[in-house]
Amino acid sequence: MDMTNESCRKFVDVLASDAPAPGGGGAAALVGAIGTALGNMVGSLTLGKKKYADVQEEILALKAKCDNLQAQLLDQVEEDERNFLPLAKAYGIPKDDPSREEVMEKATVIACATPMRIMELCCEAIDCISVFAEKGSRLAVSDAGCGAVICKAALQAASLNVFINTKSLKNRAVAEELNRQANLMLNVYCVKADDIFATVREGFGQ
Secondary structure, eight states: OOGGGSOHHHHHHHHTSSOSSSOHHHHHHHHHHHHHHHHHHHHHHHTTOGGGGGGHHHHHHHHHHHHHHHHHHHHHHHHHHHHHHHHHHHTTSOTTOTTHHHHHHHHHHHHHHHHHHHHHHHHHHHHHHHHHHHHSOGGGHHHHHHHHHHHHHHHHHHHHHHHHHHTTOSOHHHHHHHHHHHHHHHHHHHHHHHHHHHHHHHHTTO
């Protein structure tokens, strides 16, 4: 079931249940889409305003990119469920089954794919939001700040769904490469999101 077609209340109720999905990855994807949309809203409020005529083309291009990012992040909610369920099933294989370790290993690598993609999309969103915060409507700059910290939270949440899986991988070379990529995104984009928040906050004299 594609949970993005359900109400917010239904999504939260299922998230709080013992259902295997959605979980942290699906929640991160939804939150990332919301953060991206907040930045995108700044773009919408900037377009058509004479005061921002010199950045119209740039904002229009950013909005198109964010429309795509929002859609991709929402798609990751169902994709995360699709990629996690093989691992959930693998846990049910008897421990004395000789195929268990190989099945678990393959399923674990697959389970890492979606949260890694969510992280990448959140990084792209933070890049866009930084421009919206700098050049977008001053009346909505707080929403750019909100979008940045929300995307940062989604980025961090997705990373934990990577790390919990890489910890159990037997192939440590694969695990360490995934960890390296995830940590690089965290190190660069958490700082960038924090800088956006700080700049917006300072603009309010706080």
